[in-house]
Structures are given as structure tokens and as C-alpha cells.
Amino acid sequence: SSRPPDPVLRPDWRTAWLARLEAMPFLAPRWARHQARDAYWQHGSVCEDYAAIAVPVLSVGGWADNYMNTVSHLVRNLSVPVKGIVGPWVHQYPHTAVPGPRIGFLQEALRWWDRWLKGIDNGAENDPAYRAYMLDSAPPDASVPHRPGYWLAEEQWPTPRGSALRLHLTDTGLRDHPAPLTRAVNTPQHLGLRAGEFFPMGLHAEMPGDQRGDDALSVCLDTGPLDEPLALLGAAELALTLRADHPRGQLVARLCDVAPDGSSVRICHGMLNLSHRDDPAHPSPMPVGSAVKVRLTLDQMGYRLAAGHRLRLALSTTYWPFIWPSATATTLTLEQGELLLPTHPGAPADEWRFAPVEHAAPWKHRVLEPGAHARRIETDLLTETTRLVIEEDSGLTENLAHGLATRETMRECFAIRPDDPLSARSEFRWTRTLSRGDWRVSTEARAEMWADATHLHMRARVTAHEGDREVFARDYQERVERNHL
Numbered sequence: 001s002s003r004p005p006d007p008v009l010r011p012d013w014r015t016a017w018l019a020r021l022e023a024m025p026f027l028a029p030r031w032a033r034h035q036a037r038d039a040y041w042q043h044g045s046v047c048e049d050y051a052a053i054a055v056p057v058l059s060v061g062g063w064a065d066n067y068m069n070t071v072s073h074l075v076r077n078l079s080v081p082v083k084g085i086v087g088p089w090v091h092q093y094p095h096t097a098v099p100g101p102r103i104g105f106l107q108e109a110l111r112w113w114d115r116w117l118k119g120i121d122n123g124a125e126n127d128p129a130y131r132a133y134m135l136d137s138a139p140p141d142a143s144v145p146h147r148p149g150y151w152l153a154e155e156q157w158p159t160p161r162g163s164a165l166r167l168h169l170t171d172t173g174l175r176d177h178p179a180p181l182t183r184a185v186n187t188p189q190h191l192g193l194r195a196g197e198f199f200p201m202g203l204h205a206e207m208p209g210d211q212r213g214d215d216a217l218s219v220c221l222d223t224g225p226l227d228e229p230l231a232l233l234g235a236a237e238l239a240l241t242l243r244a245d246h247p248r249g250q251l252v253a254r255l256c257d258v259a260p261d262g263s264s265v266r267i268c269h270g271m272l273n274l275s276h277r278d279d280p281a282h283p284s285p286m287p288v289g290s291a292v293k294v295r296l297t298l299d300q301m302g303y304r305l306a307a308g309h310r311l312r313l314a315l316s317t318t319y320w321p322f323i324w325p326s327a328t329a330t331t332l333t334l335e336q337g338e339l340l341l342p343t344h345p346g347a348p349a350d351e352w353r354f355a356p357v358e359h360a361a362p363w364k365h366r367v368l369e370p371g372a373h374a375r376r377i378e379t380d381l382l383t384e385t386t387r388l389v390i391e392e393d394s395g396l397t398e399n400l401a402h403g404l405a406t407r408e409t410m411r412e413c414f415a416i417r418p419d420d421p422l423s424a425r426s427e428f429r430w431t432r433t434l435s436r437g438d439w440r441v442s443t444e445a446r447a448e449m450w451a452d453a454t455h456l457h458m459r460a461r462v463t464a465h466e467g468d469r470e471v472f473a474r475d476y477q478e479r480v481e482r483n484h485l
Contacts, residue, residue, distance in 0.1 A: 002443040002462055003432055008402060017441075018472060021464055026476040028447065028458050035483040037280035047073060056081040056125075058112040060105070062089030062097065063135065064207050066199050069300050072130070072235070075157045081116070081125050084157065086132045086302065088147040090200040090207065095357045098203055100146040101133075104355030130157035131352050132233060134344075137257055137306035140265045142196055142209035152233065152302070152344075153351040162233060162344050169240070169337030173222045174313060178336075183219050185251075185315050186331040188418035190386040191217040192252075192319040193377050195266075204373040204392070211256050211264035211314070218314040219334075222258065230311065231304040234342030236268065238296045238313075241336040247285030248484060249274045249330030252319040253296055256312040257305050264312065270298035271323055275484035283484035291335060304346055313339055318421075321388060321414035325421035327453045327482065364400040369407075371395030385423070388414040396433075407433045425450045441466050455479045 001024055004017035034040040042048050057078055061071040063086060071084040085108070089097035094105040115124035136148040154161070170179035194214050200206035238253050254269040275283035277294045286292060305311060317330055374391040390412040398405040409431045417423040426449045433442040447460040457479045464472040 002445060002464060003434065004441055006404065006434075007439060008404075008436075014466070017464070021462070021472045021474070024462065024474075026458070026460055026478065028449065028460070029456075029478040029480050032456055032458070032480045035485055036276070036283050042281075047077070050074075050077040051079065053078055053080060056112070056116045058083050058085070058109070060085045060087075060094060060108075062087050062091070062094070063133070063300075063302060064089060064099065064200055065091045067091070069235070072157065072300050075130050082129075083112075083124075083127050084130045084132075086130075086300070088133050088135060088149065090202065092201060095359055098146075099144045099207075102357050104357055106358055107355040128153040128155050128352065130154040130159070132302045134231060134233065134302045134304055134346065136304050137259070137309055138265070139259070140208075140210035140263050142194075142205040142207045143203040144207065145203060149302075149304070150347055151350045151352045151354075152347055158234065159344070162342050165341040165343045167223070167339045167341065169221055169313070169334065169339065173224075174311065174339060181334050181336055183221075183315075183334045184331055185219045185317050185334065186329060187219075187316040187318045188217050189318050189325055189329070189416045189421050189424070190320055190418050191316050192322055193386070193388050195319065195322050198322060205375045208266040211254065211266050212262060214254075214316075215256065215258075215264050215312065215314050218254070218316045221313045221315070223311045225260070225308050225310055226305060228307050229304050229346065231344040231346035232267070232342055233302050233344040235300050236270075236298040236342065237340040238270070238298065239338045239340070240294050240296070240334060241291055242294065243289055243291055243333045243335065244274065244286040244330055245288060245333075246326075246328045246330040247275075247288055248326050248328065249286065249332060250317055250319070250323060250326055251294065251296060251332065252316045252323070253298060254312075254314040254316075255298060255301070256314055257303065258310040258312045259306075260308055267303045268299040268301040270296045271319060272296045273323075273485065285484065320416050320424065321426060324451065324456070324485065325416070325424050326485065327421060327451070329419075329421055366398050366400060367395055368398055368405060369396040383417065384419070385415055385417050388412075403436050405435045407431075422452060451482070453482075455481055456485075 005013040007013045057074055059071045059074045061067050071086050075082050075084040087094055088099050094103050111122055111124050114120040115122050132152050134149050134152055138148055167174040168178045169181050171181055191214050194209040194211060196208040197206040251272045251274055255267040257265040257267055274286050372393045376389050378387045392410040394408045396405055396407045411429045413427045415425045428447045431444045443464045445462050449458050460476040462474050
């Protein structure tokens with residue numbers, strides 16, 4: 001938002017740019033002040049009033065995207081004509097996204113619009129209610145370009161082909177019958193570094209990697225090796241009876257596919273601030289020492305575990321840097337638990353075939369300087385501080401249609417010590433350069449966040465240059481009181 005208009009399009013670009021910079025807000029503390037599901041968030045959420053949607057909806061999502069739940073919610077709750085498609089993709093369009101397979105998304109969209117905007121009788125309303133890609137077991141790969149699997153076509157959603165499998169949490173793992181459960185969950189603060197991006201966009205290790213490291217720090221409950229494949233389509237439900245030793249805490253659950261070699265693939269996960277257990281709009285502290293029943297709905301999934309693999313439920317009280325740590329390291333003592341799994345019979349082959357990929361000719365450009373990408377985990381053996389460092393350089397690229405050359409660089413660092421939730425700190429630096437001939441501008445945004453027991457602290461600085469001359473600089477610093485966090 002700190003970038004200027006293009007001088008080719010606006011002769012008043014400099015005036016508009018400086019006005020934009022002067023008006024630019026520091027959004028992080030604005031959002032952080034709404035730690036409950038209050039009116040600020042409710043006004044933009046369709047689930048507050050599904051009946052308000054009066055037009056036909058084609059909803060498309062991906063299992064590697066963090067909007068993987070939206071498609072199911074819309075297909076399940078809308079009263080207008082609605083269809084859903086969920087593929088293996090990250091947060092990109094399905095004709096360009098990874099991991100594959102890609103589909104002819106533009107033809108799907110055009111067909112939908114032809115039917116409902118032009119009234120063309122093409123049968124779009126008769127397509128299956130929910131078309132979902134069922135992922136097959138595969139080795140963990142945070143940069144996987146293609147996932148094996150097949151397409152399911154559900155005429156109704158929820159599907160009548162599915163059934164519920166109830167597993168009990170026990171001291172010996174996930175079992176089909178109740179047994180004692182006495183496990184305590186209090187995990188190190190640096191658990192979660194293999195989670196990938198919250199909204200992955202591509203192949204630079206942005207998807208979840210091998211979960212063995214995080215699993216080793218978690219409380220893991222496994223099934224035995226499966227005698228036959230286990231197909232899952234839908235959302236798993238976790239019901240727990242537990243006791244907390246502090247009034248605030250987090251609960252994170254991951255379902256993983258564990259291969260015979262010990263490698264672990266994250267199938268789906270769910271996260272719950274325990275203060276939001278009853279009503280996320282009105283959080284309340286956990287009653288310390290008392291047995292409390294909590295329910296956690298995990299993300300939607302479409303996944304078939306291979307025979308010989310094990311299904312793992314990994315539980316933790318931390319998940320850095322996906323969620324900010326509670327101020328105190330809370331211990332959750334489990335007393336009873338059930339996992340309800342949405343099983344599916346699967347299919348021997350694709351039940352639906354999409355049109356092949358079509359798109360416009362690629363943009364004409366040339367790479368003046370190549371880009372570079374890095375993602376690494378570092379541990380300081382003196383302080384025990386662990387850092388997740390992400391570095392991206394887009395390279396310098398010229399658009400041959402109008403001559404604009406652009407470059408973007410980014411560095412993110414998430415640091416924490418395993419034994420101290422108040423050691424969490426995130427630091428960001430983003431730069432953007434635009435040039436054409438003798439004209440060159442650049443902007444830089446730096447931001448950092450840390451916390452103490454009562455407040456979240458945020459600091460930022462934005463600078464802008466025209467050529468080598470600084471034309472704008474502003475510092476921001478705010479703190480936000482913790483609200484049941």
C-alpha cells in the first residue's frame with residue numbers, strides 16, 4: 001500500500017503518492033484490538049447470515065489453502081443454487097496453482113456465468129454439489145508440484161456415502177474402545193516450525209513439511225498400522241475432557257499420515273484458544289483445576305491413507321508462528337477424549353473429469369536479475385533461541401509491454417525460546433523498487449512484534465525514496481492489551 005501510481009497513467013503520481021503515504025494506517029494493532037469474534041469480524045463473515053446471499057454461487061478452494069473450509073460451509077448452508085470444487089491447490093487460481101493437477105478453471109467459471117448471467121441452458125445447475133480431490137498417501141514435501149489422487153463427485157453435500165468412525169483417545173493410542181487417558185500436554189514454544197505458510201502461494205517450502213520434528217514435541221496418539229486404505233472426506237471432530245492449570249491456554253490438534261519409515265504428513269489441523277471454547281464472541285477464562293469439556297472441529301480434508309500407514313493425532317499447547325503464545329505455559333491434563341472421523345468409501349478412479357487448462361498468452365517480460373528464495377530454521381546454542389527465517393527476492397523483471405521494471409524483497413524472522421512464551425518476537429522487512437528509464441522509486445516497510453504478560457507490542461517504520469532522495473518517513477509504535485490471550 002506504500003507504492004506509488006505509475007507516472008505513465010497519472011501525471012500527478014507524486015502528489016497522490018505522498019497523500020497515500022500520509023494516510024497509510026498501521027493495520028496490525030487495529031486488527032489485534034479485536035481478539036474476540038466481535039462485530040468487527042462478524043460484519044464480513046457470510047456465516048452470520050447465509051440467507052443474505054441471493055445469487056447462485058460457484059465456490060472454489062484448495063486443501064493447501066487456508067480457505068479450505070469455506071466451500072463446504074457454502075454448499076451446506078446456502079439456499080440458492082450452489083456448487084463447490086476443492087482441489088489440492090495453494091492460494092492461487094486452479095488453472096495455475098500448485099500442487100497439481102490443475103483444471104480448466106476458466107471454462108468452469110465461464111460456464112457458470114453463462115448459465116446464471118446470460119440464461120444459457122448449459123446444465124451447470126445439474127453438476128455435482130461437491131467435487132473434491134481425494135489426496136493419496138505420498139512422502140512429505142513442502143514444495144510438492146503434484147499430488148497423486150483422484151476426483152470425487154458428490155451429488156449431495158454432506159455426502160450420504162460417508163459414515164462416522166469413532167476412535168477413543170487412550171494412553172496407548174487411538175483405539176476403537178474406551179480405555180484410561182491420563183496424558184498431560186505442555187509443549188515447547190518452538191513447536192510448529194514445519195507448519196508452512198498460513199496462506200501458501202507457491203513452491204518455496206510454503207506447504208507443511210515432514211511433521212516428525214513437531215510430532216516429537218507433541219503428545220501423539222496413533223492407530224495401529226492400517227489393514228486397508230482409510231479414506232476421509234469432511235471435517236473431523238475432537239471432543240475432550242481436560243483440566244487446565246492456568247485460566248488461559250491454546251489447544252492445537254493435527255491429523256497426520258505416518259508412513260512405515262516414520263515420515264509424517266499433515267492431513268489437517270485445528271486450533272482453539274480455550275477462552276473461546278463456549279463463545280468466541282465472549283471469551284471467558286478456563287476454570288483452573290476443574291474438568292471442562294471442549295470440542296474442536298478440525299479443517300476439512302480429502303485424504304486416503306495407504307494400507308500399512310498409521311493415523312496420528314498430535315496434540316500441543318503451542319504452534320509457533322501460526323499462533324501467538326499464551327502469556328503462560330499452560331498444562332492441559334486429558335481425562336477423556338473421542339475423535340470422530342468422516343470416512344468415505346473412496347473410488348477406484350476419477351468420478352469427474354475437468355476440461356484441460358486454458359489461459360491467455362503469458363505476459364511478455366525479461367528477467368534482468370534472477371531472484372532467490374530461502375527458508376531455514378536456526379538455533380542459537382548459547383541462548384537456545386530458535387528462529388524461522390524466510391527470505392524472498394523476486395529478482396528484477398521488466399514488463400516489455402510498458403517498460404516498468406520491478407523488484408520485491410522480503411525477510412521475515414520468527415524467534416522464540418522453547419521454555420519462554422514471552423520470548424516470542426517477529427520481525428519483517430519488505431522493499432519494493434519500481435523503475436522506468438531515469439525514473440526510480442522505492443519503499444521499505446519494517447515491522448516487529450513482541451509481548452509481555454499484559455500487552456502485545458508493535459512497532460513499524462515506513463520510508464520512501466525517489467531516486468536516492470528520501471521523500472517520506474514515519475515511525476509507528478502501539479501496544480494492545482491482551483484479551484484472554
